[in-house]
Amino acid sequence: MPMITDATHTPIPDEEIDALQTCALAIGADAENSSSDEARHRRLAAYRLFRQMMIAHARTAEWRANPIVQELLLEVLTLEGDIEADEDGLDPDWRVRENLDRISQIVELLRRNHEHGALDDAPTAARFVVGELAGARDEDIADICGVETRTIRNWRKHQPGTIRVNGDRVVLAAQLIYDLRGTITAPGIARWFRRPRHQLDGRTPLDLMNENIDKAAGPLRDLSRSARGQLAT
Amino acid sequence: MEPLWSAPLAFVQPTQPPARWNSRGELAQYAAQQVDAAWAELIRQEDLSAHDTAYYRRSIWMLQITEPRIADLSTFDRAAHCGIDPAILVDDDHTRCHALRAELESAGFTGVLAPSAALPDATSITLFGPRTAAAPHERIPERLRGVYVEASLIAEEALVPARLLTSTRRHGDDHAAFEAWRTSVS
Numbered sequence: 001m002p003m004i005t006d007a008t009h010t011p012i013p014d015e016e017i018d019a020l021q022t023c024a025l026a027i028g029a030d031a032e033n034s035s036s037d038e039a040r041h042r043r044l045a046a047y048r049l050f051r052q053m054m055i056a057h058a059r060t061a062e063w064r065a066n067p068i069v070q071e072l073l074l075e076v077l078t079l080e081g082d083i084e085a086d087e088d089g090l091d092p093d094w095r096v097r098e099n100l101d102r103i104s105q106i107v108e109l110l111r112r113n114h115e116h117g118a119l120d121d122a123p124t125a126a127r128f129v130v131g132e133l134a135g136a137r138d139e140d141i142a143d144i145c146g147v148e149t150r151t152i153r154n155w156r157k158h159q160p161g162t163i164r165v166n167g168d169r170v171v172l173a174a175q176l177i178y179d180l181r182g183t184i185t186a187p188g189i190a191r192w193f194r195r196p197r198h199q200l201d202g203r204t205p206l207d208l209m210n211e212n213i214d215k216a217a218g219p220l221r222d223l224s225r226s227a228r229g230q231l232a233t
Numbered sequence: 234m235e236p237l238w239s240a241p242l243a244f245v246q247p248t249q250p251p252a253r254w255n256s257r258g259e260l261a262q263y264a265a266q267q268v269d270a271a272w273a274e275l276i277r278q279e280d281l282s283a284h285d286t287a288y289y290r291r292s293i294w295m296l297q298i299t300e301p302r303i304a305d306l307s308t309f310d311r312a313a314h315c316g317i318d319p320a321i322l323v324d325d326d327h328t329r330c331h332a333l334r335a336e337l338e339s340a341g342f343t344g345v346l347a348p349s350a351a352l353p354d355a356t357s358i359t360l361f362g363p364r365t366a367a368a369p370h371e372r373i374p375e376r377l378r379g380v381y382v383e384a385s386l387i388a389e390e391a392l393v394p395a396r397l398l399t400s401t402r403r404h405g406d407d408h409a410a411f412e413a414w415r416t417s418v419s
Binding site: 067071102108109192221226227 | 235280
């Protein structure tokens with residue numbers, strides 16, 4: 001669930017992150033009807049594959065420059081020691097399991113950072129907004145993005161290449177929608193922007209965006225993440 | 234979506250928004266002893282009307298919690314008995330709960346049971362800090378109590394129960410159970 005600051009974003013392809021996560025999961029997968037010795041060998045084989053993949057990635061500039069990847073490499077080294085120490089392959093104290101879960105969380109962090117960082121690019125953000133809000137009215141999306149309704153119609157017809165007006169606002173809208181989309185439907189998201197909220201002293205998210213997009217970002221990010229996560233009011 | 238907030242890297246600031254038991258940069262896992270209380274928290278946070286509920290979808294997870302030390306402030310009487318002003322547990326302002334968390338953590342507590350601010354007569358349970366989900370019925374080693382929590386997904390894309398719209402306590406409203414308790418002790 002945590003997300004990281006934009007400063008640590010480097011462009012790593014989605015499929016490489018997916019492959020890494022799949023490979024990490026394979027190390028921890030239970031093998032039914034196998035002896036402890038077989039389980040240990042299977043785990044070591046899966047680990048070696050994972051390590052090879054990490055080493056290959058570490059040779060590329062995009063991965064090497066990313067501080068999260070550097071942490072991941074350290075975790076991989078620790079994992080090797082834990083797997084070797086687990087002689088019967090049963091991992092009774094969950095040393096391997098704990099390390100694997102941590103690796104999984106770091107890879108997930110990498111993925112979220114990657115997805116979120118991609119939305120810093122205004123044309124990408126615009127494509128994301130019209131894609132996620134496919135079920136919402138053009139007028140509502142135009143209000144959210146601070147553009148003309150005809151611009152939204154154009155974005156729907158032709159993938160936007162450049163954003164001439166309110167690029168920062170489009171980026172913020174995309175980031176908020178990224179957090180809202182898992183729990184609120186597209187028409188509901190459009191409504192979310194128009195509803196007065198006590199957290200905003202009775203104003204709407206659109207009010208804040210219309211006043212000052214930079215000042216709106218912090219409170220609106222909190223509000224959108226609250227809609228998605230656990231709550232305690 | 235993972236049900237629990239984790240923090241695998243110290244240099245990455247958690248993005249969990251501040252709430253009753255966590256200030257910015259801190260993590261807390263929020264749950265309730267009654268499913269209705271979890272829904273009521275959503276209704277109160279999002280200030281949902283009957284019209285809004287059609288747009289919200291939520292996954293519901295059941296947690297099996299075995300923690301080293303949970304502070305039991307589940308009733309206003311218990312809180313008062315511990316020298317804590319019970320009003321802070323349901324106050325719209327969370328500042329004093331943040332301070333109480335710091336005290337509880339320094340005393341070795343890893344979580345707290347408290348009255349639900351959103352649904353009078355229900356109970357919330359909050360775990361301080363990150364946790365990782367374990368599958369149901371896994372045997373979590375003793376050393377990892379307070380690190381792992383058993384979690385089962387029991388509903389996906391569930392709709393907000395409309396019957397709770399009237400019983401949920403909204404921001405700015407009195408807390409009926411707290412008011413009843415205060416009357417009983419005055």
